[in-house]
Amino acid sequence: MVDFDDWYEREHPRVLAACRAVGGDVDAAAEATSEAFARAAQRWASVRTMAAPGGWVQVVALNQLRRSLRRRRVERRLLPRRGEGVEGPPPPDVDVWRAVAALPERQQRCVVLRYVHDLPEAEIAALLGIARGTVASTLSTAREGLRVRLGHEAHDDDRDGEHIHG
Known part of the structure; x- marks a missing residue:
């Protein structure tokens, strides 16, 4: 255990x-x-x-x-508040994470579970209560959205998100 x-x-x-x-x-x-x-x-x-x-x-x-x-x-x-608190250091790969934060919520969750926690699509589907095919489609759409936001070309496979780990 x-x-x-x-x-x-x-x-x-x-x-x-x-x-x-x-x-x-x-x-x-x-x-x-x-x-x-x-x-x-x-x-x-x-x-x-x-x-x-x-x-x-x-x-x-x-x-x-x-x-x-x-x-x-x-x-x-x-x-309204004056003098908001000072933020700490930015997270790793801040441009990538800003792009992730701009994605729709389901895409954010799928990206985090896949590329931070290295979960397979089937486990992500079970955790989020959606079909495995929906996870695959959501990740594909998220990767395309990230490519557009980040302004570079990449292949559409799971290695694309490896740089997200920071």
Whole structure:
């Protein structure tokens, strides 16, 4: 069986980096990552037996991040703040992650699960509750969108996303 502490040490940096890259907000990313791992700890008996516990915690973190960012946008609109906090260093491959953040939500999730967590399409499909073919199509569309946004040509295979790891 997988030990929570070892799993946490391995997965936490990847989940945090992906949330920072997708959300662009250091504090929101840290909060979402912490919440996701707290939920994983509470449910560790079932999470550790999953085929892809790293993918599960990433999906939980991205869901939390989305809710948190939505809430912060509403707060900023309703209660304008002066002197926002200083952001930390940019995530690796900031141009790539900005392009990923500009993709539709499903494409973002598929890209993160495939290229950060190295999950196969079948596991991504199971985690997101969609068909494997939908994952393949979504990844293909995401790669094309990234090519356009980043302005360069590449082959349409899984190696294209390798540079996303940073």
